[in-house]
Amino acid sequence: MQITDIIAAQARYARCIDTDQLEAWPGFFTEDCLYRITTAENHRLGYAAGIIWADSRGMLEDRVAALREANIYERHSYRHILGLPLLEDEGPEGVRSETPFLVARIMRDGATDLFATGRYLDLWRADEAGAPKLAERIVVCDSSRTDTLLALPL
Amino acid sequence: MPDHNLPETALPHGLTAPPEVPWPEGLTRVPYWVFQREDVAALEQTHVFRGETWNYLCLEAEIAKPGDYRATTLGGVPILAVRDHDGEIYAFENRCVHRGALIALEDFGHAREFTCVYHAWSYDLQGNLKGVAFKDGINGQGGMPECFRMSEHSPRKLRTAVVHGLVFASASDTVPPIEEYLGDEIMERIDRVLGGREVEVIGRFTQELPNNWKLYVENVRDSYHASLLHLFFTTFELNRLNMKGGLIVSESGGNHVSYSAIDREAEAKAKAANDYAAQNIRSESDYRLKDPSVLEGQDEFGDGVTLQILSVFPGFVLQQIQNALAIRQVVPRGVGRTDLHWTYIGFKDDTPELRKMRLKQGNLVGPAGYVSMEDGCVGGFVQRGVVGASDRHAVLEMGGADASSTRTRATEASVRGFWKAYRECTGL
Numbered sequence: 001m002q003i004t005d006i007i008a009a010q011a012r013y014a015r016c017i018d019t020d021q022l023e024a025w026p027g028f029f030t031e032d033c034l035y036r037i038t039t040a041e042n043h044r045l046g047y048a049a050g051i052i053w054a055d056s057r058g059m060l061e062d063r064v065a066a067l068r069e070a071n072i073y074e075r076h077s078y079r080h081i082l083g084l085p086l087l088e089d090e091g092p093e094g095v096r097s098e099t100p101f102l103v104a105r106i107m108r109d110g111a112t113d114l115f116a117t118g119r120y121l122d123l124w125r126a127d128e129a130g131a132p133k134l135a136e137r138i139v140v141c142d143s144s145r146t147d148t149l150l151a152l153p154l
Numbered sequence: 155m156p157d158h159n160l161p162e163t164a165l166p167h168g169l170t171a172p173p174e175v176p177w178p179e180g181l182t183r184v185p186y187w188v189f190q191r192e193d194v195a196a197l198e199q200t201h202v203f204r205g206e207t208w209n210y211l212c213l214e215a216e217i218a219k220p221g222d223y224r225a226t227t228l229g230g231v232p233i234l235a236v237r238d239h240d241g242e243i244y245a246f247e248n249r250c251v252h253r254g255a256l257i258a259l260e261d262f263g264h265a266r267e268f269t270c271v272y273h274a275w276s277y278d279l280q281g282n283l284k285g286v287a288f289k290d291g292i293n294g295q296g297g298m299p300e301c302f303r304m305s306e307h308s309p310r311k312l313r314t315a316v317v318h319g320l321v322f323a324s325a326s327d328t329v330p331p332i333e334e335y336l337g338d339e340i341m342e343r344i345d346r347v348l349g350g351r352e353v354e355v356i357g358r359f360t361q362e363l364p365n366n367w368k369l370y371v372e373n374v375r376d377s378y379h380a381s382l383l384h385l386f387f388t389t390f391e392l393n394r395l396n397m398k399g400g401l402i403v404s405e406s407g408g409n410h411v412s413y414s415a416i417d418r419e420a421e422a423k424a425k426a427a428n429d430y431a432a433q434n435i436r437s438e439s440d441y442r443l444k445d446p447s448v449l450e451g452q453d454e455f456g457d458g459v460t461l462q463i464l465s466v467f468p469g470f471v472l473q474q475i476q477n478a479l480a481i482r483q484v485v486p487r488g489v490g491r492t493d494l495h496w497t498y499i500g501f502k503d504d505t506p507e508l509r510k511m512r513l514k515q516g517n518l519v520g521p522a523g524y525v526s527m528e529d530g531c532v533g534g535f536v537q538r539g540v541v542g543a544s545d546r547h548a549v550l551e552m553g554g555a556d557a558s559s560t561r562t563r564a565t566e567a568s569v570r571g572f573w574k575a576y577r578e579c580t581g582l
């Protein structure tokens with residue numbers, strides 16, 4: 001797995017969410033993935049709970065289905081701006097990387113706010129075709145605060 | 155223009171201008187101005203949060219050892235909750251008596267004493283002023299006057315009480331003891347979840363709500379909306395109006411418990427009668443989970459109760475939604491903003507399976523919760539909806555006009571209960 005493969009996967013991931021292709025979002029993960037959104041404070045204190053906590057791709061698919069069919073929230077979109085991934089050496093479980101992000105939220109009336117900043121702590125594993133998939137993505141938001149609600153994934 | 159001819163007595167006490175419309179008698183109407191006025195917010199500080207109420211501060215587990223402290227808030231006022239060496243918990247305003255700076259800057263910590271960073275005045279763990287820097291001046295110059303007595307200066311102290319590991323405080327000397335304030339039924343229901351258990355914090359999140367705090371605490375007490383606004387609940391049979399359960403409203407009105415338990419018999423009957431379909435409610439759906447393990451909770455309290463939402467006037471919530479346990483602290487941040495502090499908890503003796511279930515079911519609650527996401531935005535819908543309608547009022551007639559316990563959750567009894575306690579406190 002090359003750093004360019006990971007950069008490309010990151011770019012596709014951001015575009016997937018920002019262009020409302022949520023049905024494709026679980027496809028970035030392995031079947032038995034761990035996806036968790038937490039905050040820097042919780043991360044530092046070792047608290048296990050998340051704002052979102054999923055340990056299977058099925059749970060991510062359910063999240064998308066709930067957003068589409070069940071949950072009520074005002075229409076909005078995100079704009080992800082990703083920094084450069086910092087790669088660690090490849091270990092037996094895959095490649096770990098850390099990538100800073102900044103996400104603006106654009107509400108249906110046009111109001112745009114800086115919604116979240118933070119970093120992705122990722123574990124990448126190549127699928128059969130050699131494409132990097134997320135075996136783990138811990139989204140560590142810098143702030144302990146969430147404005148109103150977190151509907152779309154980060 | 156202020157009307158100087160208006161006799162002061164024409165105003166409900168604490169208001170700076172007459173209300174847009176008088177508040178009608180009874181509990182079924184709530185004027186929208188109560189969510190919109192600065193003077194109401196100010197009145198709430200003195201009469202609700204610092205009035206005859208008990209307010210949640212923190213968990214006992216967060217200040218387990220002598221010297222541990224937690225910087226928290228009572229209605230927005232900064233407070234320090236501290237465990238002293240006598241094992242007792244003390245609470246006082248986190249405000250230096252010199253010139254008002256915060257005494258402690260961290261949210262948590264361990265201290266032998268507190269020293270204000272501004273001019274280094276120091277306090278013991280009970281909030282008593284113990285030291286004034288350069289009290290006697292330098293080389294005989296300056297210093298505090300002879301008549302200055304440290305014992306005459308201390309930050310305002312609060313009464314504290316601990317209920318099954320929950321630390322409450324009151325600024326009132328006359329508020330009844332916490333057990334009486336809560337009432338037996340509420341005490342029992344806190345005991346049901348927390349009694350004899352060792353709490354462990356597993357997460358902490360703050361959600362900023364774009365609305366007045368009362369719209370959130372109304373929502374918490376509103377058992378009527380649960381199956382209507384939150385489709386996730388109804389679809390997965392976590393909470394239907396025809397489940398076994400009901401509502402407990404305390405004598406004061408201010409505290410409540412809403413609960414439901416699986417009632418297979420009623421469930422089957424409802425299916426036969428097609429209750430939901432007949433009402434053409436959005437809850438009819440064939441939406442199924444890919445990974446249903448999120449709903450495979452354990453009956454950890456052994457009574458089949460899948461949901462228990464408990465509130466204490468004014469701003470405390472204890473939540474059990476299956477195995478997702480959390481404390482919510484509601485803090486006003488001005489007329490149209492509220493901080494909702496979530497503390498997700500488990501118990502020290504959780505099995506790994508149970509702990510994992512808590513993490514999974516954490517998806518149900520919080521800012522991204524399948525069943526509480528909507529509660530984060532619906533208060534804002536009201537706050538924005540009532541702009542320009544301060545002379546109008548909300549209608550709270552579901553389930554009658556009183557504020558008493560009932561077997562049904564198709565009622566607004568506990569919302570009326572909140573307003574009963576609120577009007578008692580504020581005199582509005």
Ligand code: FES
Binds near residue numbers: 252254270273274
């Ligand atoms: S304000 Fe605290 S010592 Fe001066």
Ligand SMILES: [Fe+2]
Binds near residue numbers: 379380526528529
């Ligand atoms: Fe709700």
